[in-house]
Amino acid sequence: MKNLEILSKNQVVVTASGITDNLYNEFISFIDAKPKTIATYTRALRQFFAFLKNHGITHPKREDVIAFREELLLRNKPTTVQNYIVTVRLFFRWLEQMGIYKNIADKIKSPTISKAHKKDYLTSKQVKAILEHIASDTTEQGIRDYAIFAVMVVGGLRTIEIARSNISDVRNVGDNTVLFIQGKGRDEKTDYIKLPFFVERAVRRYLKLRNGESNEPLFVSTSNNNLGQRLTTRSISGIIKSRLKEAGYNSEMLTAHSLRHTAGTLNLLNGGSLEETQQLLRHSNINTTMIYLHHMERAKNMSEERIANVIF
Structure with a gap:
């Protein structure tokens, strides 16, 4: 040959x-x-x-x-x-x-490849503690980071979806304020997540402080080198990682993607159906969403505690 x-x-x-x-x-x-x-x-x-x-x-x-x-x-x-x-x-x-x-x-x-998640998720109490810590920073950067964290953890957004968002993507659908997003593998902004009252308030507070135009990126850099420029996915990952560390959650298993896992897990734990969670996270295959369910079922398995009680 x-x-x-x-x-x-x-x-x-x-x-x-x-x-x-x-x-x-x-x-x-x-x-x-x-x-x-x-x-x-x-x-x-x-x-x-x-x-x-x-x-x-x-x-x-x-x-x-x-x-x-x-x-x-x-x-x-x-x-x-x-x-x-x-x-x-x-x-x-x-x-x-x-x-x-x-x-x-x-x-x-x-x-x-293991189907288990490579990153951990946060409990609702941990999310509250981190948001409280970020809220203590009243600078423009702190107000921006609070809004980014809130949107990502409630809407289960990826860093690329945050990076692609513009101010004009904050719109109304029915009686809801929503954020239209360009999802993974999509060419247009056809999907959206709802912005509940507290999340919308955080975004509006940041936009009022910044006074940006509708055609500008939703979140921009506050650094001297890239002031006012669109945040990159790397920058967003760095922001989330820094805020996690500052709040005392310094783990390799906790990253920006952990906020997406947190959204899916908390939705299921608080009464959301598998189908609703699939729609929230925009999974094309429900088997991907099933990973969250399997993980929760294992967490609820009390076998180790039963065995320990018998022995000790």
């Missing part, structure tokens, strides 16, 4: 040193993905071809893809390895469809 090559009039060659622009562009055009996905595919393919080059492999076989997976697992999270292997499988499937190379990656398994 020869080096990877297109069996066509162009004879565009792909060697262990990398993918030619022509072949890469053809593949990207085929998958028709969003920029973020394309960036992931690019990283994955660069890693794969670097692996081939480092090991002197010019005509990869199935066992080489498996070895690539095992090497990735030594220094990457299972979720990262899963994304990379999925990309390699897709790439070789396309190569075979185009008559370029045999699909040597067919049915190669990705690492098993």
